[in-house]
Amino acid sequence: xxTPKPYMNPYLAGIGLGLVLLAAFVVMGRxxxxxxxxxxxxxxxxxxxxxxxxxxxxxxxxxxxTPNGNPLNDWLVYEIGGVLIGGLISGxxxxxxxxxxxxxxxxxxxTRMVYAFGGGILMGLGSKMARGCTSGQALTGGALLSVGxxxxxxxxxxxxxAVAYLFRRQWT
Amino acid sequence: xxxxxxxFGLFGNDTALLLAVPIGIGFGFFLEQAGFGSSVKLAQQFxxxxxxxxxxxxxxxxxxxxxxxxxxWIGFVDLSLVRVLPTYLVPQFAGGLVFGxxxxxxxxxxxxxxxxxxxxxxxxxxxxxxxxxxxFLFGELFPFLEAWYSSTPMGEITLSQVFxxxxxxxxxxxxxxxxxxxxxxxxxxxxxxxxxx
Amino acid sequence: MTIxxxxxxxxxxxxxxxxxxLLAAFIGIPTREDRHLKEIALLIETEGDHVxxxxxxxxxxxxxxxRLIDLRDSLSHVRQHIVNSxxxxxxQLLNHGIKRNEMVVLYSEGGIxxxxxxxxxxxxxxxxxxxxxxxxxxxxxEILYPTLNAGATAAETQGVERRKMLSLxxxxxPSLTSQESSKRKSARQNNSPPKQKPPV
Numbered sequence: 001x002x003t004p005k006p007y008m009n010p011y012l013a014g015i016g017l018g019l020v021l022l023a024a025f026v027v028m029g030r031x032x033x034x035x036x037x038x039x040x041x042x043x044x045x046x047x048x049x050x051x052x053x054x055x056x057x058x059x060x061x062x063x064x065x066t067p068n069g070n071p072l073n074d075w076l077v078y079e080i081g082g083v084l085i086g087g088l089i090s091g092x093x094x095x096x097x098x099x100x101x102x103x104x105x106x107x108x109x110x111t112r113m114v115y116a117f118g119g120g121i122l123m124g125l126g127s128k129m130a131r132g133c134t135s136g137q138a139l140t141g142g143a144l145l146s147v148g149x150x151x152x153x154x155x156x157x158x159x160x161x162a163v164a165y166l167f168r169r170q171w172t
Numbered sequence: 173x174x175x176x177x178x179x180f181g182l183f184g185n186d187t188a189l190l191l192a193v194p195i196g197i198g199f200g201f202f203l204e205q206a207g208f209g210s211s212v213k214l215a216q217q218f219x220x221x222x223x224x225x226x227x228x229x230x231x232x233x234x235x236x237x238x239x240x241x242x243x244x245w246i247g248f249v250d251l252s253l254v255r256v257l258p259t260y261l262v263p264q265f266a267g268g269l270v271f272g273x274x275x276x277x278x279x280x281x282x283x284x285x286x287x288x289x290x291x292x293x294x295x296x297x298x299x300x301x302x303x304x305x306x307x308f309l310f311g312e313l314f315p316f317l318e319a320w321y322s323s324t325p326m327g328e329i330t331l332s333q334v335f336x337x338x339x340x341x342x343x344x345x346x347x348x349x350x351x352x353x354x355x356x357x358x359x360x361x362x363x364x365x366x367x368x369x
Numbered sequence: 370m371t372i373x374x375x376x377x378x379x380x381x382x383x384x385x386x387x388x389x390x391l392l393a394a395f396i397g398i399p400t401r402e403d404r405h406l407k408e409i410a411l412l413i414e415t416e417g418d419h420v421x422x423x424x425x426x427x428x429x430x431x432x433x434x435x436r437l438i439d440l441r442d443s444l445s446h447v448r449q450h451i452v453n454s455x456x457x458x459x460x461q462l463l464n465h466g467i468k469r470n471e472m473v474v475l476y477s478e479g480g481i482x483x484x485x486x487x488x489x490x491x492x493x494x495x496x497x498x499x500x501x502x503x504x505x506x507x508x509x510x511e512i513l514y515p516t517l518n519a520g521a522t523a524a525e526t527q528g529v530e531r532r533k534m535l536s537l538x539x540x541x542x543p544s545l546t547s548q549e550s551s552k553r554k555s556a557r558q559n560n561s562p563p564k565q566k567p568p569v
Contacts, residue, residue, distance in 0.1 A: 028176055038304060120298070350386075
């Protein structure tokens, strides 16, 4: 594998992200999102396995309420499809695509996987409690000066810093 | 005065879905370029060794915020049509706390784990699976959480309204805080780097 | 060398953000209401705020999709209204009753209510809203029950036939007057020719 190119200047990458967000505002009048699209996929699964169950649950019903009733017929689902393409393009250009487990040297792969899965569950829960994640709340709501989004952002950083010590062995 | 283009009826729902793809491509591209496809890089934020997450996030917020302000001022964007996310104070604060633990534990957030997964990070795939499980769990618990989920509603409220400042003044304060934060971040990184090596 | 370049680039970016933010704080609110009010005032002065009954009738007859909003009370609406118009209160109208990208024509009995609602909607940046000149009264006089003079020239006759056809199209009862009185009326009309307006 070739040596990966260095990452972009964080401020330039930030301006790039900000302009993409601005484009979403100008084109659609809405911001970006990620956890919303993941919820659509979960709803698709639940609806396929137990349609009656999905219909009676107000949470799934919201994601079923697309123009044609298919949860994947949603703006965020198409957007996250683009995210996958864009991430792959950037990774290929920079030589960063390749099968690997990202972790520090002091933990085993299986420990890292347990943490990754557990962290995923908490993020799924947290993002749904807060009606959005770092994309939908922090970035989008942050730029729109939404009070709840700034509260969410502060809570994320506060709790992450508070418990970071517990997970320090994972990374270095 | 003809943006947001979708609200002014320049195109329909199908075109909107197609336009989501290039916007998503830009989003994913810059996330990966910033280094957010790597959990090790992302997690360094919480050990103060690499503050890229803070820098990228706040630069993006400042850029979009200033852009919206000025596009509205020249009369291009009708701000009243860009919907401010409604605030539910307690669930959003609690959600942030849970999310923060998940962030430092898993090393990704929902958007970045997609980028990690597509560039071949196996922990990204597992993280994504965990997120599906978490959302499913929330969905199953939703009937019990519904009342709490809708508690402390404050409507589409903005920081300007809370602090009784004009939008421009709020924008200035955030930009000042961001620049001060960037300055501090650069100093902090330099110090941790010299201590570490 | 590279580090030096990055540092200066970052400083340039920070300076740009700072300048834009300082100007933003100076401006305060990014919506320039004064300019918007001027635009509305200009529309009123250039008579871009209304359509005449004849223009409206021609547009509907040509099949253009126009949303007609009847702002009168329900009793008047039930008794008689322009075909395909829907009744709405001013409050309903402001409460997202209509879309921004559809052509909307408001009418009330005489036109005052419609004009008031028109201003409220224009303040909220609804671009394609118009009032019906003369209101429902004007519609009745011009379209439903017009007094048409059998024209002297061929062109006049053609115009009258058109008016008659339109009136019947909307379920009206046009009445034709004799040659005598028509001459008197056309003479009077020549003194104040109907204002030409660009098509809506």
